[in-house]
Amino acid sequence: MLTTSSWWLKNMAETFLWLGLPARDLFEQANIPFRTLENASNRYPQDNVTQLWKLAEQASKDVSIGLKAGNNLSISTIPVVGFALLECQNAEAAMELLIRYQKAIGDTSSVKLLASSSSQAQLLFELNADGRPLSRHSYEAAMAFSIKLARTISGHEWAPLQVQLMSAQPDEQTAQLHRTIFHCDVLYNQSNYSLMFTREINTRQTRAYLHQAQNSDHRPLTRLIQLMLEESLPSGEVKREFFAKRLHISEKTLQRKLQGEGSCFTDLVDEVRKARSAALLTASHLSITEIAFLCGFSELSAFHHAFKRWFQQTPGQYRQQNANRAD
Template structure:
Protein backbone atom coordinates (compact mmCIF):
# COMPACT_ATOMS: atom_id res chain seq x y z
CA UNK A 1 0.00 0.00 0.00
CA UNK A 2 1.41 3.45 -0.92
CA UNK A 3 2.42 5.82 1.85
CA UNK A 4 -0.19 8.20 3.19
CA UNK A 5 0.80 11.77 2.38
CA UNK A 6 0.05 15.37 3.40
CA UNK A 7 -0.22 18.40 1.09
CA UNK A 8 2.74 20.81 1.18
CA UNK A 9 0.57 23.88 1.90
CA UNK A 10 -0.69 22.21 5.08
CA UNK A 11 2.87 21.32 6.06
CA UNK A 12 3.86 24.94 5.40
CA UNK A 13 1.26 26.03 7.93
CA UNK A 14 2.76 23.58 10.43
CA UNK A 15 6.22 24.99 9.75
CA UNK A 16 5.01 28.51 10.48
CA UNK A 17 3.42 27.34 13.72
CA UNK A 18 6.73 25.76 14.79
CA UNK A 19 8.59 28.96 14.01
CA UNK A 20 6.19 30.85 16.29
CA UNK A 21 7.64 28.66 19.04
CA UNK A 22 11.15 29.82 18.09
CA UNK A 23 12.22 26.63 16.30
CA UNK A 24 14.48 26.66 13.23
CA UNK A 25 12.32 24.80 10.73
CA UNK A 26 14.95 24.65 8.01
CA UNK A 27 17.44 23.03 10.38
CA UNK A 28 14.72 20.73 11.70
CA UNK A 29 13.88 19.55 8.18
CA UNK A 30 17.56 18.95 7.46
CA UNK A 31 17.93 16.94 10.66
CA UNK A 32 14.96 14.74 9.75
CA UNK A 33 15.98 14.36 6.11
CA UNK A 34 12.94 16.26 4.78
CA UNK A 35 12.94 18.42 1.67
CA UNK A 36 12.40 22.03 2.80
CA UNK A 37 12.31 23.31 -0.79
CA UNK A 38 9.26 21.13 -1.49
CA UNK A 39 7.19 23.48 0.69
CA UNK A 40 7.15 25.89 -2.26
CA UNK A 41 5.76 23.24 -4.62
CA UNK A 42 1.93 23.38 -4.38
CA UNK A 43 1.67 19.77 -5.56
CA UNK A 44 4.36 18.32 -3.29
CA UNK A 45 3.34 15.97 -0.53
CA UNK A 46 5.03 14.69 2.63
CA UNK A 47 4.60 11.22 4.17
CA UNK A 48 2.41 11.06 7.26
CA UNK A 49 5.19 9.25 9.13
CA UNK A 50 7.49 12.20 8.37
CA UNK A 51 4.92 14.51 9.95
CA UNK A 52 4.84 12.29 13.02
CA UNK A 53 8.61 12.52 13.33
CA UNK A 54 8.41 16.29 12.85
CA UNK A 55 5.84 16.73 15.62
CA UNK A 56 7.72 14.45 18.02
CA UNK A 57 10.99 16.33 17.49
CA UNK A 58 9.27 19.72 17.76
CA UNK A 59 7.73 18.79 21.11
CA UNK A 60 11.08 17.46 22.29
CA UNK A 61 12.93 20.65 21.33
CA UNK A 62 10.30 23.09 22.57
CA UNK A 63 9.14 21.23 25.67
CA UNK A 64 5.61 22.35 24.75
CA UNK A 65 3.09 19.52 24.17
CA UNK A 66 0.50 22.14 23.11
CA UNK A 67 2.71 23.43 20.29
CA UNK A 68 0.21 22.31 17.65
CA UNK A 69 -2.25 24.97 18.83
CA UNK A 70 0.10 27.63 17.43
CA UNK A 71 -1.36 27.03 13.99
CA UNK A 72 -4.43 29.00 15.07
CA UNK A 73 -2.17 32.08 14.90
CA UNK A 74 -1.01 31.35 11.34
CA UNK A 75 -2.90 33.58 8.92
CA UNK A 76 -1.97 32.06 5.55
CA UNK A 77 -4.42 29.50 4.09
CA UNK A 78 -3.21 26.02 4.97
CA UNK A 79 -5.41 24.26 2.40
CA UNK A 80 -6.42 26.81 -0.28
CA UNK A 81 -8.61 24.70 -2.59
CA UNK A 82 -10.62 23.10 0.20
CA UNK A 83 -10.66 26.28 2.30
CA UNK A 84 -12.19 28.32 -0.52
CA UNK A 85 -14.80 25.64 -1.13
CA UNK A 86 -15.75 25.86 2.56
CA UNK A 87 -15.87 29.68 2.49
CA UNK A 88 -18.19 29.84 -0.51
CA UNK A 89 -20.72 27.41 1.03
CA UNK A 90 -24.11 28.67 2.18
CA UNK A 91 -23.39 27.86 5.81
CA UNK A 92 -20.83 26.06 7.95
CA UNK A 93 -22.77 22.81 7.88
CA UNK A 94 -22.56 22.71 4.09
CA UNK A 95 -18.92 23.76 4.33
CA UNK A 96 -18.14 20.87 6.67
CA UNK A 97 -19.73 18.46 4.22
CA UNK A 98 -17.39 19.78 1.52
CA UNK A 99 -14.46 19.49 3.92
CA UNK A 100 -15.34 15.84 4.52
CA UNK A 101 -15.66 15.24 0.77
CA UNK A 102 -12.30 16.77 -0.12
CA UNK A 103 -10.28 15.83 2.97
CA UNK A 104 -8.07 13.54 0.93
CA UNK A 105 -6.58 16.57 -0.84
CA UNK A 106 -5.18 17.86 2.46
CA UNK A 107 -4.04 14.61 4.05
CA UNK A 108 -4.65 10.99 3.16
CA UNK A 109 -3.83 9.90 6.69
CA UNK A 110 -6.76 11.79 8.20
CA UNK A 111 -10.31 10.43 8.30
CA UNK A 112 -12.76 13.28 8.78
CA UNK A 113 -16.44 12.82 9.48
CA UNK A 114 -19.25 15.33 10.01
CA UNK A 115 -22.50 14.10 11.53
CA UNK A 116 -25.70 15.92 12.45
CA UNK A 117 -26.79 14.50 15.81
CA UNK A 118 -29.71 15.48 18.05
CA UNK A 119 -27.33 17.17 20.52
CA UNK A 120 -25.39 19.05 17.83
CA UNK A 121 -23.14 18.66 14.78
CA UNK A 122 -20.07 16.51 15.44
CA UNK A 123 -16.81 17.06 13.57
CA UNK A 124 -14.46 14.13 14.21
CA UNK A 125 -10.91 13.50 13.00
CA UNK A 126 -8.75 10.38 13.21
CA UNK A 127 -5.17 10.47 11.89
CA UNK A 128 -3.50 7.25 10.76
CA UNK A 129 0.21 6.59 10.29
CA UNK A 130 1.90 3.98 8.16
CA UNK A 131 4.71 2.60 10.33
CA UNK A 132 4.83 5.08 13.21
CA UNK A 133 2.20 5.89 15.85
CA UNK A 134 0.67 9.30 15.24
CA UNK A 135 1.33 11.89 17.99
CA UNK A 136 -1.64 13.75 19.41
CA UNK A 137 -0.34 16.98 17.88
CA UNK A 138 -1.39 15.89 14.38
CA UNK A 139 -5.11 15.89 15.20
CA UNK A 140 -4.86 18.83 17.62
CA UNK A 141 -3.31 20.90 14.85
CA UNK A 142 -6.32 20.20 12.62
CA UNK A 143 -8.78 21.21 15.35
CA UNK A 144 -6.88 24.40 16.13
CA UNK A 145 -6.62 25.42 12.49
CA UNK A 146 -10.29 24.73 11.88
CA UNK A 147 -11.66 26.67 14.84
CA UNK A 148 -9.50 29.67 13.91
CA UNK A 149 -10.70 29.49 10.31
CA UNK A 150 -14.37 29.26 11.32
CA UNK A 151 -14.05 32.36 13.46
CA UNK A 152 -12.30 34.23 10.69
CA UNK A 153 -14.84 33.26 8.01
CA UNK A 154 -17.90 34.07 10.11
CA UNK A 155 -16.52 37.09 11.96
CA UNK A 156 -18.02 35.58 15.10
CA UNK A 157 -16.42 34.09 18.20
CA UNK A 158 -17.75 30.61 17.53
CA UNK A 159 -17.45 28.35 20.55
CA UNK A 160 -17.94 24.58 20.33
CA UNK A 161 -20.38 22.97 22.71
CA UNK A 162 -17.64 20.49 23.59
CA UNK A 163 -14.08 19.62 22.54
CA UNK A 164 -12.96 16.00 22.90
CA UNK A 165 -9.25 15.31 22.87
CA UNK A 166 -7.27 12.09 22.62
CA UNK A 167 -4.84 10.93 25.27
CA UNK A 168 -4.42 11.95 28.87
CA UNK A 169 -4.88 15.56 29.93
CA UNK A 170 -1.58 17.49 29.72
CA UNK A 171 -0.13 19.09 32.81
CA UNK A 172 -1.15 22.53 31.53
CA UNK A 173 -4.58 22.64 29.87
CA UNK A 174 -4.79 26.45 29.84
CA UNK A 175 -3.69 26.80 26.17
CA UNK A 176 -6.57 24.51 25.19
CA UNK A 177 -9.10 26.45 27.25
CA UNK A 178 -7.85 29.75 25.85
CA UNK A 179 -8.12 28.65 22.23
CA UNK A 180 -11.32 26.62 22.14
CA UNK A 181 -13.34 28.55 24.78
CA UNK A 182 -15.35 25.39 25.37
CA UNK A 183 -15.71 22.49 27.82
CA UNK A 184 -12.80 20.10 27.35
CA UNK A 185 -12.62 16.36 27.91
CA UNK A 186 -9.55 14.15 27.50
CA UNK A 187 -8.93 10.43 27.27
CA UNK A 188 -10.86 9.84 24.05
CA UNK A 189 -9.72 7.50 21.29
CA UNK A 190 -9.80 10.38 18.80
CA UNK A 191 -10.41 14.14 18.59
CA UNK A 192 -13.74 15.84 17.92
CA UNK A 193 -15.65 19.10 18.30
CA UNK A 194 -19.39 19.38 18.84
CA UNK A 195 -21.09 22.49 17.43
CA UNK A 196 -24.58 23.85 17.84
CA UNK A 197 -27.09 23.42 15.03
CA UNK A 198 -27.57 27.20 15.05
CA UNK A 199 -23.89 27.89 14.35
CA UNK A 200 -23.87 25.35 11.54
CA UNK A 201 -27.03 26.73 9.91
CA UNK A 202 -26.20 30.47 10.09
CA UNK A 203 -25.58 31.99 6.61
CA UNK A 204 -21.95 32.69 5.79
CA UNK A 205 -20.93 36.22 4.79
CA UNK A 206 -18.64 34.68 2.15
CA UNK A 207 -21.36 32.47 0.64
CA UNK A 208 -21.47 32.43 -3.16
CA UNK A 209 -23.28 29.65 -4.96
CA UNK A 210 -21.51 30.24 -8.28
CA UNK A 211 -18.08 30.25 -6.63
CA UNK A 212 -19.02 27.16 -4.64
CA UNK A 213 -19.67 25.28 -7.88
CA UNK A 214 -16.40 26.58 -9.30
CA UNK A 215 -14.42 25.48 -6.26
CA UNK A 216 -16.12 22.08 -6.36
CA UNK A 217 -14.84 21.72 -9.92
CA UNK A 218 -11.33 22.83 -8.90
CA UNK A 219 -11.28 20.40 -5.99
CA UNK A 220 -12.54 17.56 -8.17
CA UNK A 221 -9.90 18.28 -10.82
CA UNK A 222 -7.21 18.40 -8.16
CA UNK A 223 -8.25 15.00 -6.83
CA UNK A 224 -8.13 13.55 -10.34
CA UNK A 225 -4.70 15.07 -10.98
CA UNK A 226 -3.47 13.91 -7.58
CA UNK A 227 -4.48 10.33 -8.24
CA UNK A 228 -2.73 10.33 -11.63
CA UNK A 229 0.53 12.10 -10.63
CA UNK A 230 1.16 11.23 -7.01
CA UNK A 231 3.41 8.24 -7.60
CA UNK A 232 6.57 10.22 -8.36
CA UNK A 233 6.02 12.24 -5.18
CA UNK A 234 5.77 9.01 -3.18
CA UNK A 235 8.95 7.69 -4.77
CA UNK A 236 10.73 10.95 -4.03
CA UNK A 237 9.80 10.74 -0.35
CA UNK A 238 11.10 7.18 -0.12
CA UNK A 239 14.36 8.35 -1.68
CA UNK A 240 14.65 11.16 0.91
CA UNK A 241 14.25 8.61 3.67
CA UNK A 242 16.75 6.10 2.27
CA UNK A 243 19.52 8.41 1.01
CA UNK A 244 21.34 8.78 4.39
CA UNK A 245 21.86 5.01 4.30
CA UNK A 246 23.73 5.18 0.98
CA UNK A 247 22.60 5.39 -2.64
CA UNK A 248 19.19 3.69 -2.71
CA UNK A 249 18.91 0.73 -5.00
CA UNK A 250 15.91 0.54 -7.27
CA UNK A 251 15.05 -2.77 -5.62
CA UNK A 252 14.93 -1.17 -2.15
CA UNK A 253 12.69 1.67 -3.31
CA UNK A 254 10.34 -0.71 -5.08
CA UNK A 255 10.17 -2.85 -1.94
CA UNK A 256 9.33 0.21 0.19
CA UNK A 257 6.47 0.99 -2.20
CA UNK A 258 5.34 -2.66 -2.21
CA UNK A 259 5.95 -2.96 -5.94
CA UNK A 260 8.16 -4.92 -8.29
CA UNK A 261 11.09 -3.08 -9.90
CA UNK A 262 9.41 -3.42 -13.27
CA UNK A 263 6.20 -1.85 -12.02
CA UNK A 264 8.14 0.97 -10.35
CA UNK A 265 9.91 1.82 -13.59
CA UNK A 266 6.71 1.59 -15.62
CA UNK A 267 4.75 3.90 -13.34
CA UNK A 268 7.53 6.48 -13.30
CA UNK A 269 7.68 6.34 -17.10
CA UNK A 270 3.93 6.97 -17.21
CA UNK A 271 4.60 10.22 -15.32
CA UNK A 272 7.38 11.25 -17.69
CA UNK A 273 10.38 10.45 -15.52
CA UNK A 274 12.69 7.58 -14.57
CA UNK A 275 14.20 6.21 -11.41
CA UNK A 276 17.66 7.62 -12.15
CA UNK A 277 16.26 11.04 -13.09
CA UNK A 278 14.17 11.22 -9.93
CA UNK A 279 17.16 10.20 -7.80
CA UNK A 280 19.34 12.87 -9.41
CA UNK A 281 16.67 15.58 -9.06
CA UNK A 282 16.06 14.68 -5.41
CA UNK A 283 19.76 14.82 -4.58
CA UNK A 284 20.17 18.16 -6.34
CA UNK A 285 17.28 19.83 -4.49
CA UNK A 286 18.33 18.38 -1.13
CA UNK A 287 21.89 19.61 -1.73
CA UNK A 288 20.55 23.18 -2.12
CA UNK A 289 18.58 22.83 1.09
CA UNK A 290 21.46 21.40 3.10
CA UNK A 291 23.98 23.99 1.88
CA UNK A 292 21.65 26.71 3.18
CA UNK A 293 22.17 25.28 6.68
CA UNK A 294 25.54 26.73 7.78
CA UNK A 295 26.23 24.22 10.55
CA UNK A 296 26.23 21.25 8.15
CA UNK A 297 29.66 20.34 6.79
CA UNK A 298 30.21 19.31 3.18
CA UNK A 299 31.16 15.81 4.33
CA UNK A 300 27.87 15.50 6.25
CA UNK A 301 25.93 16.68 3.21
CA UNK A 302 27.67 14.16 0.95
CA UNK A 303 26.74 11.42 3.44
CA UNK A 304 23.10 12.55 3.71
CA UNK A 305 22.81 12.52 -0.07
CA UNK A 306 23.94 8.89 -0.18
CA UNK A 307 27.32 9.40 -1.88
CA UNK A 308 29.91 6.79 -0.93
CA UNK A 309 32.78 9.24 -1.53
CA UNK A 310 32.82 13.06 -1.11
CA UNK A 311 34.50 13.31 -4.51
CA UNK A 312 31.39 11.80 -6.13
CA UNK A 313 29.26 14.49 -4.47
CA UNK A 314 31.60 17.24 -5.70
CA UNK A 315 31.48 15.94 -9.28
CA UNK A 316 27.69 15.67 -9.23
CA UNK A 317 27.34 19.16 -7.77
CA UNK A 318 29.55 20.69 -10.44
CA UNK A 319 27.41 18.97 -13.06
CA UNK A 320 24.24 20.39 -11.48
CA UNK A 321 25.34 23.97 -10.87
CA UNK A 322 28.66 24.50 -12.66
CA UNK A 323 30.48 25.30 -9.43
CA UNK A 324 31.71 23.60 -6.27
CA UNK A 325 29.56 23.23 -3.14
CA UNK A 326 31.89 25.63 -1.33
CA UNK A 327 31.47 28.30 -4.03
CA UNK A 328 27.70 27.82 -3.97
CA UNK A 329 27.59 28.25 -0.18
CA UNK A 330 29.74 31.40 -0.30
CA UNK A 331 27.28 32.95 -2.75
CA UNK A 332 24.43 32.14 -0.36
Protein backbone atom coordinates in the same frame (compact mmCIF):
# COMPACT_ATOMS: atom_id res chain seq x y z
CA MET B 1 1.99 5.21 1.69
CA LEU B 2 0.06 7.97 3.45
CA THR B 3 1.21 11.52 2.73
CA THR B 4 0.73 15.15 3.76
CA SER B 5 0.72 18.14 1.41
CA SER B 6 3.45 20.76 1.21
CA TRP B 7 0.81 23.39 2.10
CA TRP B 8 0.27 21.87 5.54
CA LEU B 9 4.00 21.48 6.16
CA LYS B 10 4.77 24.99 4.95
CA ASN B 11 2.30 26.35 7.50
CA MET B 12 3.92 24.18 10.18
CA ALA B 13 7.29 25.68 9.25
CA GLU B 14 5.90 29.20 9.61
CA THR B 15 4.61 28.33 13.09
CA PHE B 16 7.97 26.89 14.10
CA LEU B 17 9.73 30.07 12.94
CA TRP B 18 7.17 32.20 14.79
CA LEU B 19 7.98 30.22 17.96
CA GLY B 20 11.69 30.83 17.43
CA LEU B 21 12.52 27.25 16.44
CA PRO B 22 15.18 26.27 13.85
CA ALA B 23 12.57 25.16 11.32
CA ARG B 24 14.99 24.27 8.52
CA ASP B 25 17.09 22.06 10.80
CA LEU B 26 14.02 20.30 12.21
CA PHE B 27 12.68 19.52 8.74
CA GLU B 28 16.03 18.21 7.54
CA GLN B 29 16.35 15.99 10.64
CA ALA B 30 12.92 14.55 9.79
CA ASN B 31 14.12 13.84 6.21
CA ILE B 32 11.85 16.52 4.74
CA PRO B 33 13.90 18.75 2.38
CA PHE B 34 13.03 22.28 3.50
CA ARG B 35 13.69 23.86 0.09
CA THR B 36 11.02 21.67 -1.55
CA LEU B 37 8.11 23.10 0.48
CA GLU B 38 7.55 25.87 -2.07
CA ASN B 39 6.39 23.31 -4.63
CA ALA B 40 2.63 23.07 -4.03
CA SER B 41 2.39 19.65 -5.68
CA ASN B 42 4.87 17.95 -3.33
CA ARG B 43 3.66 15.47 -0.73
CA TYR B 44 5.61 13.91 2.13
CA PRO B 45 5.41 10.56 4.00
CA GLN B 46 3.33 10.73 7.17
CA ASP B 47 6.04 8.88 9.12
CA ASN B 48 8.36 11.82 8.46
CA VAL B 49 5.69 14.28 9.62
CA THR B 50 5.19 12.31 12.85
CA GLN B 51 8.94 12.46 13.43
CA LEU B 52 8.87 16.21 12.73
CA TRP B 53 6.24 16.77 15.45
CA LYS B 54 8.38 14.81 17.91
CA LEU B 55 11.47 16.87 17.10
CA ALA B 56 9.52 20.14 17.34
CA GLU B 57 8.13 19.27 20.78
CA GLN B 58 11.59 18.33 22.02
CA ALA B 59 13.10 21.56 20.69
CA SER B 60 10.33 23.81 22.02
CA LYS B 61 9.47 21.87 25.20
CA ASP B 62 5.91 22.86 24.29
CA VAL B 63 3.32 20.07 24.56
CA SER B 64 0.73 22.30 22.84
CA ILE B 65 2.70 23.02 19.69
CA GLY B 66 0.11 21.20 17.55
CA LEU B 67 -2.69 23.44 18.80
CA LYS B 68 -0.63 26.53 18.08
CA ALA B 69 0.23 25.31 14.58
CA GLY B 70 -3.40 24.58 13.73
CA ASN B 71 -4.51 27.95 15.04
CA ASN B 72 -1.85 29.63 12.88
CA LEU B 73 -2.85 28.04 9.55
CA SER B 74 -3.97 30.32 6.71
CA ILE B 75 -7.40 29.34 5.36
CA SER B 76 -7.34 31.28 2.10
CA THR B 77 -4.18 29.47 0.95
CA ILE B 78 -5.60 25.93 1.21
CA PRO B 79 -5.03 24.18 -2.12
CA VAL B 80 -8.08 24.19 -4.41
CA VAL B 81 -10.75 25.19 -1.87
CA GLY B 82 -9.34 28.10 0.14
CA PHE B 83 -11.50 30.80 -1.46
CA ALA B 84 -14.53 28.50 -1.61
CA LEU B 85 -14.34 27.91 2.16
CA LEU B 86 -14.47 31.64 2.83
CA GLU B 87 -17.72 31.89 0.84
CA CYS B 88 -19.56 29.22 2.85
CA GLN B 89 -22.85 30.15 4.49
CA ASN B 90 -22.05 28.83 7.96
CA ALA B 91 -19.49 26.82 9.91
CA GLU B 92 -21.13 23.47 9.24
CA ALA B 93 -21.17 24.10 5.49
CA ALA B 94 -17.47 25.00 5.60
CA MET B 95 -16.65 21.81 7.50
CA GLU B 96 -18.62 19.74 4.98
CA LEU B 97 -16.67 21.31 2.13
CA LEU B 98 -13.33 20.79 3.88
CA ILE B 99 -14.19 17.11 4.44
CA ARG B 100 -15.20 16.74 0.81
CA TYR B 101 -11.78 17.91 -0.38
CA GLN B 102 -9.65 16.83 2.59
CA LYS B 103 -7.34 14.77 0.38
CA ALA B 104 -6.09 18.03 -1.14
CA ILE B 105 -4.42 18.60 2.25
CA GLY B 106 -3.35 15.03 2.91
CA ASP B 107 -4.59 11.46 2.90
CA THR B 108 -3.73 10.83 6.54
CA SER B 109 -7.02 12.25 7.76
CA SER B 110 -10.50 10.78 7.81
CA VAL B 111 -12.67 13.52 9.26
CA LYS B 112 -16.39 12.83 9.54
CA LEU B 113 -19.33 15.13 10.25
CA LEU B 114 -22.05 13.30 12.15
CA ALA B 115 -25.51 14.68 12.88
CA SER B 116 -26.13 13.85 16.54
CA SER B 117 -29.59 15.43 16.37
CA SER B 118 -31.49 18.09 14.45
CA SER B 119 -29.75 20.74 16.56
CA GLN B 120 -26.29 19.28 17.21
CA ALA B 121 -23.47 17.77 15.15
CA GLN B 122 -20.13 16.11 15.88
CA LEU B 123 -16.89 16.53 13.95
CA LEU B 124 -14.96 13.29 14.42
CA PHE B 125 -11.22 13.06 13.68
CA GLU B 126 -9.96 9.63 12.67
CA LEU B 127 -6.44 10.04 11.36
CA ASN B 128 -4.77 7.10 9.66
CA ALA B 129 -1.41 5.82 10.86
CA ASP B 130 1.18 4.47 8.43
CA GLY B 131 3.93 2.48 10.10
CA ARG B 132 3.94 4.19 13.48
CA PRO B 133 1.35 5.80 15.79
CA LEU B 134 0.38 9.31 14.82
CA SER B 135 1.46 12.17 17.03
CA ARG B 136 -1.34 13.70 19.07
CA HIS B 137 -0.15 17.01 17.61
CA SER B 138 -1.59 15.96 14.23
CA TYR B 139 -5.02 15.58 15.81
CA GLU B 140 -4.81 18.76 17.85
CA ALA B 141 -3.58 20.81 14.89
CA ALA B 142 -6.51 19.57 12.78
CA MET B 143 -8.97 20.39 15.57
CA ALA B 144 -7.57 23.87 16.20
CA PHE B 145 -7.68 24.58 12.48
CA SER B 146 -11.34 23.48 12.32
CA ILE B 147 -12.15 25.90 15.15
CA LYS B 148 -10.38 28.72 13.33
CA LEU B 149 -12.30 27.91 10.15
CA ALA B 150 -15.63 27.96 11.99
CA ARG B 151 -14.89 31.32 13.60
CA THR B 152 -13.78 32.82 10.30
CA ILE B 153 -17.14 31.87 8.79
CA SER B 154 -19.52 32.38 11.72
CA GLY B 155 -17.79 35.03 13.83
CA HIS B 156 -15.16 35.14 16.55
CA GLU B 157 -17.66 34.18 19.26
CA TRP B 158 -18.34 30.76 17.68
CA ALA B 159 -17.48 27.94 20.06
CA PRO B 160 -18.12 24.20 20.17
CA LEU B 161 -20.31 22.78 22.90
CA GLN B 162 -17.65 20.29 23.93
CA VAL B 163 -14.21 19.02 22.90
CA GLN B 164 -13.06 15.45 23.48
CA LEU B 165 -9.37 14.48 23.46
CA MET B 166 -7.79 11.06 23.79
CA SER B 167 -4.71 12.55 25.44
CA ALA B 168 -4.22 12.46 29.20
CA GLN B 169 -5.20 15.28 31.54
CA PRO B 170 -2.44 17.92 31.15
CA ASP B 171 -1.08 20.37 33.68
CA GLU B 172 -3.24 23.39 34.48
CA GLN B 173 -1.29 25.76 32.22
CA THR B 174 -1.86 23.53 29.18
CA ALA B 175 -5.49 22.92 30.14
CA GLN B 176 -6.01 26.69 30.30
CA LEU B 177 -4.54 27.05 26.81
CA HIS B 178 -7.00 24.42 25.56
CA ARG B 179 -9.92 26.33 27.07
CA THR B 180 -8.62 29.57 25.57
CA ILE B 181 -8.44 28.10 22.06
CA PHE B 182 -11.64 26.05 22.17
CA HIS B 183 -13.79 28.38 24.37
CA CYS B 184 -15.57 25.40 25.95
CA ASP B 185 -15.16 22.45 28.29
CA VAL B 186 -12.45 19.98 27.27
CA LEU B 187 -12.72 16.31 28.23
CA TYR B 188 -9.54 14.19 28.38
CA ASN B 189 -8.88 10.44 28.26
CA GLN B 190 -11.78 10.02 25.83
CA SER B 191 -12.27 7.32 23.18
CA ASN B 192 -11.87 9.75 20.27
CA TYR B 193 -10.87 13.24 19.16
CA SER B 194 -14.01 15.21 18.36
CA LEU B 195 -15.87 18.53 18.48
CA MET B 196 -19.56 18.78 19.37
CA PHE B 197 -21.31 21.94 18.16
CA THR B 198 -24.71 23.51 17.56
CA ARG B 199 -25.95 23.25 13.99
CA GLU B 200 -26.66 26.57 12.27
CA ILE B 201 -29.61 27.11 9.97
CA ASN B 202 -29.11 30.36 8.13
CA THR B 203 -32.57 31.50 7.04
CA ARG B 204 -31.72 35.22 7.18
CA GLN B 205 -29.83 35.02 3.88
CA THR B 206 -32.68 33.14 2.23
CA ARG B 207 -35.19 35.79 3.35
CA ALA B 208 -32.89 38.52 2.02
CA TYR B 209 -32.66 36.77 -1.33
CA LEU B 210 -36.43 36.34 -1.43
CA HIS B 211 -36.99 40.05 -0.78
CA GLN B 212 -34.47 40.98 -3.47
CA ALA B 213 -35.98 38.58 -5.98
CA GLN B 214 -39.56 39.71 -5.38
CA ASN B 215 -38.63 43.34 -5.93
CA SER B 216 -36.31 43.03 -8.90
CA ASP B 217 -37.73 40.49 -11.33
CA HIS B 218 -41.00 39.47 -12.94
CA ARG B 219 -39.93 35.84 -12.38
CA PRO B 220 -39.25 35.96 -8.62
CA LEU B 221 -38.63 32.25 -8.02
CA THR B 222 -36.28 31.96 -10.99
CA ARG B 223 -34.28 34.93 -9.75
CA LEU B 224 -34.30 33.58 -6.20
CA ILE B 225 -32.83 30.24 -7.31
CA GLN B 226 -30.18 32.05 -9.35
CA LEU B 227 -29.14 34.09 -6.29
CA MET B 228 -29.07 31.01 -4.07
CA LEU B 229 -27.03 29.09 -6.64
CA GLU B 230 -24.46 31.88 -6.84
CA GLU B 231 -24.00 31.59 -3.09
CA SER B 232 -23.99 27.79 -2.84
CA LEU B 233 -21.86 26.79 -5.85
CA PRO B 234 -18.52 26.81 -3.97
CA SER B 235 -19.88 24.19 -1.58
CA GLY B 236 -20.76 21.94 -4.53
CA GLU B 237 -24.42 21.97 -3.50
CA VAL B 238 -26.46 22.00 -6.72
CA LYS B 239 -29.19 19.45 -6.01
CA ARG B 240 -32.84 20.41 -6.37
CA GLU B 241 -33.58 18.74 -3.02
CA PHE B 242 -31.27 21.15 -1.17
CA PHE B 243 -33.00 24.28 -2.52
CA ALA B 244 -36.49 22.91 -2.01
CA LYS B 245 -35.65 22.18 1.62
CA ARG B 246 -34.30 25.69 2.16
CA LEU B 247 -37.52 27.14 0.72
CA HIS B 248 -39.68 24.72 2.75
CA ILE B 249 -41.43 23.31 -0.31
CA SER B 250 -41.33 19.93 -2.05
CA GLU B 251 -39.11 19.25 -5.06
CA LYS B 252 -42.18 18.74 -7.23
CA THR B 253 -43.61 22.10 -6.14
CA LEU B 254 -40.29 23.82 -6.85
CA GLN B 255 -40.10 22.31 -10.32
CA ARG B 256 -43.76 23.12 -11.08
CA LYS B 257 -43.38 26.76 -10.00
CA LEU B 258 -40.21 27.16 -12.06
CA GLN B 259 -41.96 25.68 -15.09
CA GLY B 260 -44.74 28.20 -14.55
CA GLU B 261 -42.12 30.94 -14.96
CA GLY B 262 -40.69 29.26 -18.05
CA SER B 263 -37.60 28.00 -16.21
CA CYS B 264 -35.96 24.67 -15.42
CA PHE B 265 -33.76 24.00 -12.38
CA THR B 266 -31.11 22.08 -14.35
CA ASP B 267 -30.86 24.89 -16.90
CA LEU B 268 -30.48 27.48 -14.13
CA VAL B 269 -27.57 25.53 -12.62
CA ASP B 270 -25.94 25.40 -16.04
CA GLU B 271 -26.46 29.12 -16.69
CA VAL B 272 -25.04 30.24 -13.34
CA ARG B 273 -22.02 27.95 -13.69
CA LYS B 274 -21.38 29.19 -17.22
CA ALA B 275 -21.55 32.86 -16.23
CA ARG B 276 -19.35 32.41 -13.16
CA SER B 277 -16.68 30.40 -14.97
CA ALA B 278 -16.42 32.99 -17.75
CA ALA B 279 -16.20 35.86 -15.25
CA LEU B 280 -13.52 34.19 -13.12
CA LEU B 281 -11.41 33.17 -16.10
CA THR B 282 -11.53 36.72 -17.44
CA ALA B 283 -11.21 38.80 -14.29
CA SER B 284 -9.18 36.71 -11.82
CA HIS B 285 -5.79 35.04 -11.55
CA LEU B 286 -7.21 31.92 -9.89
CA SER B 287 -6.06 28.58 -11.26
CA ILE B 288 -8.45 26.63 -13.48
CA THR B 289 -8.74 24.01 -10.74
CA GLU B 290 -9.82 26.63 -8.20
CA ILE B 291 -12.34 28.07 -10.66
CA ALA B 292 -13.77 24.61 -11.29
CA PHE B 293 -14.45 24.13 -7.58
CA LEU B 294 -15.86 27.65 -7.20
CA CYS B 295 -18.33 26.71 -9.95
CA GLY B 296 -19.46 23.65 -8.03
CA PHE B 297 -17.48 20.93 -9.82
CA SER B 298 -15.72 18.33 -7.67
CA GLU B 299 -13.82 16.93 -10.67
CA LEU B 300 -11.71 19.02 -13.03
CA SER B 301 -12.58 16.74 -15.96
CA ALA B 302 -16.29 17.44 -15.48
CA PHE B 303 -15.62 21.18 -15.56
CA HIS B 304 -13.60 20.87 -18.79
CA HIS B 305 -16.37 18.84 -20.40
CA ALA B 306 -19.06 21.37 -19.43
CA PHE B 307 -16.93 24.34 -20.47
CA LYS B 308 -16.28 22.93 -23.94
CA ARG B 309 -20.03 22.38 -24.30
CA TRP B 310 -20.66 26.04 -23.37
CA PHE B 311 -17.90 27.76 -25.33
CA GLN B 312 -16.53 25.14 -27.77
CA GLN B 313 -13.03 25.61 -26.33
CA THR B 314 -11.09 24.73 -23.20
CA PRO B 315 -10.93 27.04 -20.15
CA GLY B 316 -7.26 27.70 -20.88
CA GLN B 317 -8.01 28.70 -24.47
CA TYR B 318 -10.86 30.95 -23.32
CA ARG B 319 -8.62 32.70 -20.77
CA GLN B 320 -5.85 33.22 -23.32
CA GLN B 321 -8.27 34.52 -25.95
CA ASN B 322 -9.78 37.07 -23.58
CA ALA B 323 -6.35 38.09 -22.29
CA ASN B 324 -5.29 38.83 -25.86
CA ARG B 325 -8.41 40.93 -26.42
CA ALA B 326 -7.70 42.90 -23.25
CA ASP B 327 -4.19 43.62 -24.52
